[in-house]
Amino acid sequence: MQVVYRQQIAQEIEELKQEFGSDRSALLPILHVMQERYRYIPDRVLQSIAHAFDIHPAEVEGVVSFYSFFETREKLGKYVIRLCQTISCDMVAKDNVARQLENELGIKFGETTRDGMFTLKYTNCLGLCDQGPAMLVNERLFAGVTPDMVHQILIEARRNFVRSDFPCFIPSNVCRRGPILDNGTEPGEGLRAALEQHPEEIIAIIEASQLRGRGGAGFPTAFKWQLAAQDPDEQKYVVCNADEGEPGTFKDRYLLTEHFEAVLDGMTIAAYTIGASQGYIYLRIEYLYLRDTLLAAITRRRESGLLGDKILGKEGFTFDIDIRMGAGSYVCGEETALIQSLEGERGEPRNRPPFPVDTGFFGHPTIVNNVETFLDATLIVVKGPEWFSQHGTDTSKGTKLFSISGECERPGIYELPFGTSIHDLLKEVGAEDAKAVQIGGAAGRCVSRDHFDRTLGFEDLSTGGSIIVFGPETDMLEVARNFSDFFVDESCGQCTPCRIGNVKIRECITMLEEGRCSSAYLNELIKLGDTMRLASKCGLGQAGGNAFRTIAGAFTDEILGRIPGSD
C-alpha cells in the first residue's frame, strides 16, 4: 500500500515537472500544487521532490520551512483563515476579530478545527491596509471585517461560498489621481512606441526622465537597464517585483488590477532594451486571487502578438512572461532574495556585489523592477521624459503612488508629486491632528509632529509608498512592538544583526512596557539599531531597527518610565 502511494507521488511530481520544468525553479510551483492537493506537504512528498530534483530532502524541507504559506506538520483545514496582524489592521481592532474567530470555531490561532474545516492563522500584511481588518479565507479576501461578520463568513464557507453577501473582489480606494493614473494609454501603445526606437535611445529617454526605482531604494532605472544591456550574456531576464509585502503598501495591487497592460508593456520594453527573452512576475501568494486575471491578460497579449515570437513583427524579438507565486515571505521583496526564491531556494538575500544586473536569475543578467517602475517606464516612452520630469524635485522626479493608511479620514491610494511635505499630505488625507507618521512601512522611519515639514523624496524621506498615520491617541510603544514582531517573524534569519538584533529590540520593548528599562539600556539598543543598519546583509535587515530607533528617539518620554499593567 505504501509503495503504491510512493509511486503515485513520484508520478505526480514527474507530471508537474513536465508542466513547470525540470530545473530547480520549478520547486515552488510544484510545492504549491502539492500543498493544494494534500492540504499540506507530507514527508513523503518532500522526499519524492528531493529525489526528483537530485537534491537532499533536508534542502527541500529547508525551503518549505522558510515560507509561511507552506505547511509540513499537519493537514490544514479545508479553509485556511489568515487574519492580517500588521500595524494598520492592528490599529483597527483586528484583535476583536481574532477573538471572535476563536470563539466561533472553538480553537486558537495556529490550530485546526476537529472536523478539518478551518485553520486559523495570523499573517502579515495583506495589502488592504486602508480597508482593514483584512482577512483571507483561502484565496478569498475580506475587507473591514468586524466581529459580527465572522459568523456569516464562516457559514458561507461551510456552504463553499456558493452564495456570498460579500463582494468577490474588493476594489481599491483611489483618492487622488495624477498624470500616471490618468495616463489614457492603450494596451501595447508604449511597446509600439518603444519598438520604433533603438534600445540605446530608450535608455536615453528613461535617463532623461530621471526615473528612479519605485520600490523604495530609488536606484536609477536607466542605469540598471544599461548595465544589463551592456552584458554580453545571451540569456537575460526581466523580473517584475510584485511581492508587495511592506506593511502599509497596497498600490501595486491596484496597478496590477487596473494598469496591468501598461506594466506588461513596461516589462516588454525592458526586455527589448536589455535583450531579454524571458520575464517573470513574482506575485506574492497573498494576491493569488489576482493570478487568473493576470494570466488571462498575458494570454491575450500572446494572441495579439504583443508577447511571444517576433513581437509586433519585430524580427528577432522574442519575449514571454510567466507568473511565479511567492509563498509568504516579506524578505523576498528584496531583489536578490526574490531571485533566490524564483530559483527554488530559501528566500535569503545574496551577497552584493555581484548584483543581479550581471549575476541574477541562475547567474544571468537580470533586472528586477517594481510594478510601478514598469508602468512609469511605459508612460515615459509614450509621453516623453519631460512629461514625467516636470513633476517632483531636482533629485526625485515625477509623481509617485502612495498607499496611505492608519488614522486618517480618507485612507487610500494617492498620486502625489515628490517633494510633497508630510504636512500637506496629512491635510489632504484628513489627519491634521496626527501625532506621527511612519514613512516606508516597517522598514521605514517614524516622523514625529515637529518634523512634518519634511518632504517625500529620495533626498529626504524615501519610501516605496507606504505611509501610516498615527493619531493623537496612539501608543507609540505598541507601534514599535508591532513592527518589531514583524521583523522577528520575517527576518530571513541568515545574518546575526538582523536575526538576533530584532529579538533584542523586542525584549527591550517588553522591558519598556513593564517599566524596567534603564535609559542606558535604551541607548544601547538605539546603538544596536545603528549596527543593524550598518552591518546587516541586505537592505531589509539594515532597516530592521529603523522603526524602533526613530520611535525611541522621538518619543523617549512617552515610552520610558511606564508603570506595569497601566494600559
Added chain:
Amino acid sequence: MSHDSQTDPDQGRAPRSETISDYRRHTDDATLRSIVKATIDGIEIEVPFGTTILDAAKTVGVTIPTLCQHDNLCIAGVCRICVVEVDGERTLHASCSYPITSPIDIRTHTQKIRQARRHILELMLSEHVGECYACCRNGHCELQKLASTYGVDFYRFGHRTEERYGRDDSSPSLVRDMDKCILCRRCVRACIDLQEVGAYNIFNRGYETKVTTFLDRPMWEAVCINCGQCINHCPTGALHSKDMSDDVWAAIDDPEKHVVIQTAPAPRAAIGECFGLEPGTPVTLQLNTAIRHCGFDRVFDTNFAADLTIMEEGAELLQRLYQAVVEEKEVALPLFTTCSPGWVKFLEYFYPEMIPHLSSAKSPQQMFGAVIKTYYAELNDIDPFDIVTVSLMPCTAKKYECNRPEFHDSGFKDVDYVLTTREMAQMIMEVGVNLPDMPESDFDDPFGKATGSGVIFGATGGVMESAIRTVYELVTGESVENLFDHLRIMPVRGFEGIKYAELEIPGTAGVPDLLKEVIPDLDWLAGKTLKVAVAHGTANAKRVLENIRRGGEFADCHFIEFMACSGGCLGGGGQPIPTNRAILEARARGIYEEDEHSSVRKSFENPAIVQLYRDFLTEGPLGSRSHELLHTSYTVRTRMMV
C-alpha cells in the same frame, strides 16, 4: 584559495546565496587577469581582480576576524563579524564576500566597525547557552577567542541560560549541542558541498532559524555518514565527537582487563598540533611512550592491519580480474576500497546497487580488532573476553564502524572503543604529559614491524599507492622502484579531488606462493593496462559514481580508492581543528617522510604479515579463516523515512 573541484563554489552545489564567484562569468579574460589597486588601512596594495577584501588584507598582515568563513568552504557572508568600511559606501560590507574589482579604499577598524563587531559578538553570546569552562572547545573555540580579542567582559544584551534545543547524543559518532550553535552554516556547507550527504540544512527563518536534520530527527535516524566533517568545521562546541575516553579509562583502571591500542598513521601526523607542534611533525614514537604512560598495556601499529588489508584486497582484485578476463564471469569491477567507513555508508545509502563493487575486505581497524581477539589472544594465552581493544583514529565514522553488528567475528566486539586524535591528546594531557618531551619507544610485538605502505594509508591515494607497490611486484616480479623513483607513485598523490592513473603491466612472473589458492596463473595480465582512480570527499566520490553510472571513463577502471573526507584520513573528522589545505599538506609531508624512512615499504614484505600467513591464516589471502575474520558484507540502506 584553490579552485579545484572541492573548493570551487562553481563546482559545488552550495546554496547560490553563498557563492560570489559568478562574477567571473561576466568578465572578459583580460580583466580577470588584471591587477587592481586598493588601499587597506592606508596601505596600498595590488591584488588580482576579484580577490576578496579578506584575502587581500591577509597579504599585508591586516587581520580581520571571521566566523562563518572557512578556507575549505564556499562563502556565506552571514555572521557579519568581518565587516569593513569601503569608502563611498553607505553601509559596512562583509570582507569575506566582497571582491575587489575596482580601486577601492578600505578601512578595517574604525569606530563603527569596532562597535558593530562587538555588538555582533554580544548578540551571538546572548543566545549561546553554556559556560565556557564546561565545554569541549574551551580554549580553542573561535567564538571564545573573538570574545577575548574584542574585550567582551559582560553580557551587554543578556545571556540565555535555559536551553532551547537540548543535546542530541544519539549518534555513535557525534554530539549536537545546538544551544551553542551560532548559525554560521559551516556544517551545512561541509555536509552538502564537500560531502553531498545533506544530513543538515537550515530550517525556518527569523529567530526560529536553526540547523537540523530532515524532519528534525535525531542523528541516529538521520541520513548521516558519520564522517565528522561538520565537527571539524564547527567554530564552537555545538558539534563534537562522542568521547569514549571515560570508558577507556575505566578499562585501564580495571586490573582484569588487558587494554591494547592500535594507532593509525593519520593521527600520528597530526596529534602534535594539539601540543603546539607544527603540523606534520612526526611524533609516532613519542606517542607510544605517552600512551603507555596513560596505562595502556600494549601499543600496536594499525599499519600492520593496513598491510594485511592490502594483501587481502589485492588478492581480491586479482581474483576479480581473473574472473572477468579469463573466466568471463559477471563480476563487479571496478573494485572499490572499503577502508573508510564513512564512504562505505555513503555508498550503502546513495548507491546501494553498487554494493557488489565494494571489496569484501574489512578496514584495517576491524581487521586488527579481529586479529587481536583471536591470533594475539591465542599467542599470549589471554581470554579475549578480557581484552579491550581501543583504536586511535582520525575519524568519527570509525566510532560508528566498530559498532556495526557485522563486526563481532572474533566472538566479541572486535574493536571496543575508538578515540579520535583530539580525544587521545586530551587523555595524554590529563596524565600531565607533554607529548613532545616524551622519550621515543617502539611498538609492541608481534605486530611491531609495519611498512611504509601502511603509513601512507593516512593520505589520499595512499591505499592505491600501497596496493600498486604490492600488486605490481607480485604480478610482474619486477621491482616497483624501476617504474617510480624512490617508490613515489606521484600520479595518485596530491590533493586533487579526483585522480586517475594508468599502469602498464609489461610481463608477468609465476604466481607467488601466497596467491596460489587465489588464481592459477597470471599470464593473462601481461600487456594489460591497470586503470586506477582515487577520490576523496564524498562529493567527489559522487562525481565518480555518477560517471560510472553513465558508463564514463571511470567505469573502465579496475580499482578505485575512495575516502569520505577531503585529504583522506589526514583530513578526518577526528583530527585537530582547524584542518585546511596548508595543514593537510604539512601532515602529508609528515606521512610521506615516515614512509621514506621505513626499512620495508611494501606490504607483502612485512615480516609480521609473512608470519601471520604462515602461522595463522594458513590458507593465505581469501582463505577460509581470512574470510571469517577479515572479510565482511554490506547493508542496503534506505534514505526514505517514514
